[in-house]
Amino acid sequence: MDIISQLGPLAFVSRMRRLAESVNLYARAVYQQYGLNFDPKCFPVFWTLCEVGPMGISELAEYIGFSHPGVIQLAKQLEQDGLIVSGKSDADKRKRILKLSEKGEALRPEFQKVWAHIQAVNTRLIAERRHNLLWAVEEIEGVLAQQDYLSIFKDYLKTQQLEEVEILDYDPAYAPYFKSLNQAWIEQYFRLEPHDLEQLDHPEHILQKGGVILFARYQQEIVGTVALVQEKPGDFEMVKMAVSPQVQGRQIGKKLGQAILQKAREAGAAQVWLESNTRLVPAIELYKKLGFYKVAMTATPYERADIRMQCDL
Numbered sequence: 001m002d003i004i005s006q007l008g009p010l011a012f013v014s015r016m017r018r019l020a021e022s023v024n025l026y027a028r029a030v031y032q033q034y035g036l037n038f039d040p041k042c043f044p045v046f047w048t049l050c051e052v053g054p055m056g057i058s059e060l061a062e063y064i065g066f067s068h069p070g071v072i073q074l075a076k077q078l079e080q081d082g083l084i085v086s087g088k089s090d091a092d093k094r095k096r097i098l099k100l101s102e103k104g105e106a107l108r109p110e111f112q113k114v115w116a117h118i119q120a121v122n123t124r125l126i127a128e129r130r131h132n133l134l135w136a137v138e139e140i141e142g143v144l145a146q147q148d149y150l151s152i153f154k155d156y157l158k159t160q161q162l163e164e165v166e167i168l169d170y171d172p173a174y175a176p177y178f179k180s181l182n183q184a185w186i187e188q189y190f191r192l193e194p195h196d197l198e199q200l201d202h203p204e205h206i207l208q209k210g211g212v213i214l215f216a217r218y219q220q221e222i223v224g225t226v227a228l229v230q231e232k233p234g235d236f237e238m239v240k241m242a243v244s245p246q247v248q249g250r251q252i253g254k255k256l257g258q259a260i261l262q263k264a265r266e267a268g269a270a271q272v273w274l275e276s277n278t279r280l281v282p283a284i285e286l287y288k289k290l291g292f293y294k295v296a297m298t299a300t301p302y303e304r305a306d307i308r309m310q311c312d313l
Contacts, residue, residue, distance in 0.1 A: 027118070034114050036107065037081065045074045045098075047115070049084060050108050054099035056089065083107070161251045167259045168222075170203070170213040177222040178203050178213060181242035189279060195301040199227070199240060211236075212263045216243070216252050223247045226256040228263055228272070236264050238274040238311075241283070253283075257290040265313050272313065275305040284309075 004011045004018060027040040038046075044064040049055065055063065061071040075098055078084045083104040089095040100108065126133055143152075168174070179200040186192055192200075199206060203213055209230050216224030224243040228236050238260055243252045264272045274292065276283060284307070292309035300308075 030118065031114060034110055036110060036114065038083075038111075039077060039081075042074045042078050042081075042083075045071060046078055046083060046104075046111070049098055049100055050104070050111065054097050056095050056097055060098065078104075158251050162255050164218060165224075165250070165252050165255050166217040167255060168215045168217055170207060170215070172204075174215045174222055174225075175203050177215060178225050178227075178240070181223075181225050181244060182240045184245075185242050190277070190304045193302055193304070199229075203227070210267070212260065212267075214256060214259055214263070216256050218247055218250065218252060224252045224256050226260045228260050228267075230267075234269060236267070236269045236272045238264075238272050253286050254289065257286065261290065261311065261313065270313055271310055273308060273310045275300055275302060275308050277304050278307050287311075 004015050007014075024040045028038070031038040031040070044066065045060065048060060048063060052063070057071055057075065058068060060066075060075075061068045064071070066074075075084065075086065079086060082101055084098055085101045086096050086098050089097045182196070182200055183192060186196060206213055206227055206229055210233075211230050212228040214226055215222050218224075221244075223246070224241075226241040227239050229239050230236055238257075241253060241256060241260075243256070261272060273295070274287065276287070278284065287309050291311040293311075295308050295310045297306070297308045
């Protein structure tokens with residue numbers, strides 16, 4: 001059973017490593033046919049010193065695109081094999097310079113002959129395949145040069161987290177969550193004010209005035225909520241966004257915000273505004289990501305409000 005092949009994309013890196021190990025095994029035998037005891041893993045370092053000339057460790061690492069420790073390890077093996085030597089730079093005694101040894105210099109013509117044959121065989125091997133492996137590798141390397149793998153993975157995870165969150169319209173059964181979720185964060189930082197209780201105790205009033213209340217469900221639990229209040233025709237305020245602390249960081253606030261803004265667009269709103277407090281740094285950053293920007297404060301029913309933000313739809 002070839003489990004690595006069966007795992008497909010999950011084992012992509014392992015399969016590349018397996019391919020490299022297989023080719024390296026036979027490449028070593030190729031060198032041995034020419035009387036050369038050489039580990040193909042050392043090829044990029046040795047080829048560079050042969051064809052480019054003496055070079056420092058850091059310069060060599062940058063030249064071949066390997067890590068500094070990786071180059072040190074390969075250079076150590078080449079020194080043990082007697083093919084290169086290292087010494088201090090004449091210009092900077094702190095800098096270690098690698099160059100071919102007398103043995104390496106003597107064997108360079110033999111290595112160049114082998115490399116010419118390997119180049120020809122590999123070119124034919126790749127060209128005769130339906131897919132050009134080198135082109136595919138170049139494409140992957142190009143993508144990873146623009147964005148590292150961890151960042152790509154994090155972006156994917158954010159997308160997955162968004163997809164796992166369900167946005168639900170108001171249902172009387174969810175009304176207790178509208179109050180409990182908001183009460184929790186408000187009392188953590190401030191205190192419940194009369195206007196809070198007007199909305200939290202009577203969510204149906206928001207709906208009767210043309211507003212909207214949404215809920216977020218994650219893993220069958222109501223974990224977030226947000227509302228859109230219509231102060232007057234066409235004048236909408238985003239209020240009472242709350243996400244359970246246990247699931248914060250899973251893009252739930254973002255999905256709630258996107259959904260409530262879409263509701264405002266469907267209602268014909270050109271803008272949506274909100275009031276908050278600058279102590280709530282994560283919330284302010286979320287609002288900015290949703291498209292809100294700071295505007296001048298106006299009269300407010302909240303003692304805690306010290307910032308007004310607006311989003312143009």
